[in-house]
Amino acid sequence: MTSLKNKTALITGSTSGIGLAIAHALARAGANIMLNGFGDEKEIEAIRVSLEKTYNVSVRYSSADVANKAALETMVKDTVKTLGALDILVNNAGIQYVAPVIEFPDEKWEAILAINLTAAFRLSKLALPHMIQSDWGRIVNIASAHGMVASPFKSAYVAAKHGLVGLTKTVALEMAESNITCNVLCPGYVKTPLVEKQIAEQAKVHNLSEDRVVKDILLAAQPNKKFIKPENLADLVLFLCSDSAEGMTGEVIAMDGGWTAH
Ligand code: NAD
Numbered sequence: 061m062t063s064l065k066n067k068t069a070l071i072t073g074s075t076s077g078i079g080l081a082i083a084h085a086l087a088r089a090g091a092n093i094m095l096n097g098f099g100d101e102k103e104i105e106a107i108r109v110s111l112e113k114t115y116n117v118s119v120r121y122s123s124a125d126v127a128n129k130a131a132l133e134t135m136v137k138d139t140v141k142t143l144g145a146l147d148i149l150v151n152n153a154g155i156q157y158v159a160p161v162i163e164f165p166d167e168k169w170e171a172i173l174a175i176n177l178t179a180a181f182r183l184s185k186l187a188l189p190h191m192i193q194s195d196w197g198r199i200v201n202i203a204s205a206h207g208m209v210a211s212p213f214k215s216a217y218v219a220a221k222h223g224l225v226g227l228t229k230t231v232a233l234e235m236a237e238s239n240i241t242c243n244v245l246c247p248g249y250v251k252t253p254l255v256e257k258q259i260a261e262q263a264k265v266h267n268l269s270e271d272r273v274v275k276d277i278l279l280a281a282q283p284n285k286k287f288i289k290p291e292n293l294a295d296l297v298l299f300l301c302s303d304s305a306e307g308m309t310g311e312v313i314a315m316d317g318g319w320t321a322h
Pocket residue numbers: 072073074075076077078079096097098099124125126127152153154155175176202203204205246247248249250251252253254255
């Protein structure tokens with residue numbers, strides 16, 4: 061089993077969905093965790109304490125808005141100060157907005173690019189010096205099948221996720237001769253709050269029931285017709301953080317039920 065004992069992982073957007081599953085997987089392997097994301101203060105504190113107790117690791121929480129450059133600097137400083145290092149960075153925080161390009165609100169475009177792409181650039185820039193110093197590091201970016209192919213009505217998300225794939229490959233090449241890897245995961249649909257919101261929005265755009273959106277639109281592209289499980293993605297992140305994955309860098313890895321095999 062992979063041991064991440066004495067490693068520290070910063071996972072953005074880890075108060076919910078895929079990021080929270082990744083926090084569980086890395087903590088189970090012994091990593092100390094910096095949680096990040098929004099939500100109810102009491103619920104987040106309960107998550108933090110439960111992770112600490114269940115896995116016997118140190119867990120801290122940062123409420124940094126990843127769209128805010130100064131907040132990212134503070135979060136990285138706090139991670140190193142309170143947990144002693146920054147060995148693993150998972151750029152997972154993401155938002156979605158669905159609308160035809162001619163109606164797409166400029167502020168939604170800007171927010172999606174800032175949260176889903178620019179934050180990953182800024183955090184990589186801030187985390188890499190710590191990884192270089194300890195001569196070991198793992199960056200895992202969470203893109204989407206939409207980092208490889210497009211769908212209508214998702215211009216900003218598709219652009220940001222394609223950008224994240226490009227950023228991953230560049231960081232991987234710059235770090236290739238070190239013990240630092242950078243990879244990107246491209247999940248298909250995972251039933252999390254992000255997708256539940258999307259189902260409602262797509263139902264409005266297409267004037268369909270939510271059941272029809274799931275069957276005819278979301279999972280229409282996903283040949284296995286099943287949602288991906290967050291814990292399966294988290295296991296893949298854990299593998300990428302292991303020594304067995306030391307030769308994997310700049311990889312674009314799909315877990316999408318066959319979607320991008322089309
Ligand atoms: P989610 O909505 O359940 O979780 C998103 C997390 O990001 C939450 O913790 C939220 O608080 C946090 N977040 C949002 N904006 C933030 C900000 N400005 N600063 C800090 N944290 C912020 O969504 P999820 O489905 O778990 O998505 C996680 C990632 O996986 C996203 O990047 C998403 O694009 C990607 N993804 C999701 C799916 C899917 O089907 N759910 C598929 C492919 C890729």
